[in-house]
Amino acid sequence: MALLAVGSIALDSVETPFGRREEVLGGSATYSSIAASFFGPVRLVATVGEDFPEEHVQFLRSREVDVSGLERRPGRTFRWRGSYGFDLSQANTIDTQLNVFSGFNPELPRAFCDSEFVFLGNIDPDLQWRVLDQVRGPRLVACDTMNFWINGKRESLLRTLRRVDLLFVNDAEARQLAGEHNIVKAAHSILELGPRALVVKRGEYGALLFARDHIFAVSAYPLPILFDPTGAGDSFAGGFMGYLARSRCEDLAAMRRAIVLGSVLASFAVERFSLERLRTVTHEEIRARYAEFRQLTHFDDLEIDLFNGGASVR
C-alpha cells in the first residue's frame, strides 16, 4: 500500500563543523518520502517554485515516489539556511524564506484520496486538517508538529490531533504540548488528546513509543561520524511509516519494529549532507543495521539462582 506523504520541499544551505552545502535538496516531505520509498511506493504532496531543479524531481521519480501531487507554482522554492555547533543537537536557523511554501494549500490528486497510510509532515495544522478532509477513511494517520504550532496555533493543532492516530514530536515539544515536564506523564496527557500512539524523538539518545499501558524505548545508533542532522526526524518518520504501510500492520509489535527502522533510516541520513547518504544506502545495509540494533540493545535473561546469597530484605 502506498504511503501518502505531505510536507515541505526546500533548498537547504547548511553549515556544520564538518563542512557546508549551498542550496541542496531538503524539506520534510523529501526526507520522509525517500526514507519511506525503501519499503514501497510513496505519494508525495508538496509545492516547489519555478527555480526547483528538475533533477530533484527526477530523483524522486526514480525512487518510486509518485510526484503527481507535486505542485510547481510561480515564484521561488522554500529556502532554509542553518548551522550546527559541535554538539549537533540544536539547529541554529540563520534565514527562512517561505516563498511559494507560504501559499501551500495541499490539493490531493484524485488517485491519492484512497490512501490508507498518511504522514502529515510538520506544516500548519489547518493544512493538515484540510488534507485529512480529502482522504476517505484512512487506516492510520501520523502527524509531525513543532513548537511554533504548539504555541501559535494550539486550537487548530488540538483539532487536528483528534483525527490523528500517531503523533511524532521531540521531548521538548511533548513537554510543551502537555504542559508537564515528566515525559511519562506528558505522554499520558497527549494520549488523551486523540492519538493512540506517541513517538517521542530524543535525537542522539533515541526514541520512545507510548501507547496505552505500553512503552518501548530504542537507543539511537551510536555513530562515530555525524555529519549533518538535518532531516533526521523526517527520515525517522518516513522509515517508520513506510514500513507500516508496506507491512499493512498497525499493531504495537509492528510499531516497535517501525521505530527501529525509523532509527536505522535516520542513522544513515545524518552520515552525509542532505540526502547524499539516503541516495546510496541499500536494502542490505538497512537489514544489516537493523540486526546491529538488536546486537546493540538485546540482553539475556537472568540466572535462576541469582539471589541466593544476596542480602535478604526485611
Add this chain to the structure above:
Amino acid sequence: MALLAVGSIALDSVETPFGRREEVLGGSATYSSIAASFFGPVRLVATVGEDFPEEHVQFLRSREVDVSGLERRPGRTFRWRGSYGFDLSQANTIDTQLNVFSGFNPELPRAFCDSEFVFLGNIDPDLQWRVLDQVRGPRLVACDTMNFWINGKRESLLRTLRRVDLLFVNDAEARQLAGEHNIVKAAHSILELGPRALVVKRGEYGALLFARDHIFAVSAYPLPILFDPTGAGDSFAGGFMGYLARSRCEDLAAMRRAIVLGSVLASFAVERFSLERLRTVTHEEIRARYAEFRQLTHFDDLEIDLFNGGASVR
C-alpha cells in the same frame, strides 16, 4: 564473592520539586554498597565522624555489608547540601563540608585484601591508587570519577586508570576526559587509557557500554515519578558490580546484564529520597523490573520478504 566498595559516606540535605530532607544518609559508598548487597556480601571502606548515627551503621550491617573497614574519626561526618530543579538532571550544590572525609586515607582490613571485585567510588585518584596497592591481584577493578579530578588531578587519574578494568563516567565526563565531543570516538580514546570497558551514564536517557568492537545501549526506565536523583549513579554502579561479583563473571554478556541491573537499581533509588526506596525493594521487584526492561527494549526480527516492492537502489 564479596565486592569491595570504597568511597564516601555523607549526610545529605536535599531539596527537589517534590520535597526536602535534612541530613539523611548518602554518599557514594553507601548507595553502591546497598545496591550491591542485593546480590551478595559487600566489604565497605569509608570514613565517618563522631556524629554519624549508629542506626545507619546498623542498617548497613543488616544488609550484609561488612563494616569492619568503616573508620570512625574525630570530627564531623561529610555533609552535602544540594537542590534540583524540575528537570532533575543537574544537581545544584549549595554547600559541601568535607569534614573527616578530607582526611580519608583508606586502610583495608587485612581480610579485605583478597577481594577479587573492587569498586572505587568517586574519590581522589591518588586514594584510589592507594587502595589498589593494598589489594592482591584483583580480578576486576571498576572506578568512578568526576570532572573535578579530570581537570584537577589528570595525571593521577591517568595513572590509576592504567590499573582499572572498567570506568564509570557520565557523557560530559567522557567527553572531557577524551577531549572529543563525539561519544563513540571519546569512548575509543578512553579505552586506550587502560580500561577494557567503559560505561557512559546518560541519566534519564540510559547508559552505554563500550568495549573493543562492542557497544551495548540500555534505555533508562521511564519513571512517572522521579523524586530525588541523588545516588542514582552510585546505585547503578553498585548494582552493576554486585551482580558481576555474585555471578563471578566479567565477560561482555554478563556486563550487558549488569548494566541493566544497574539501571534497575538506579530506577528504584530515585523513586524516593535518600535510600528510602532501596531499604524496601525486594528481590522479586528487581526481577520483575529486569523483565520489564526486556519488554521495554526488545523487538522482533524483520520479515523475510520486507523489501519486495520497495524502491530499488541504483
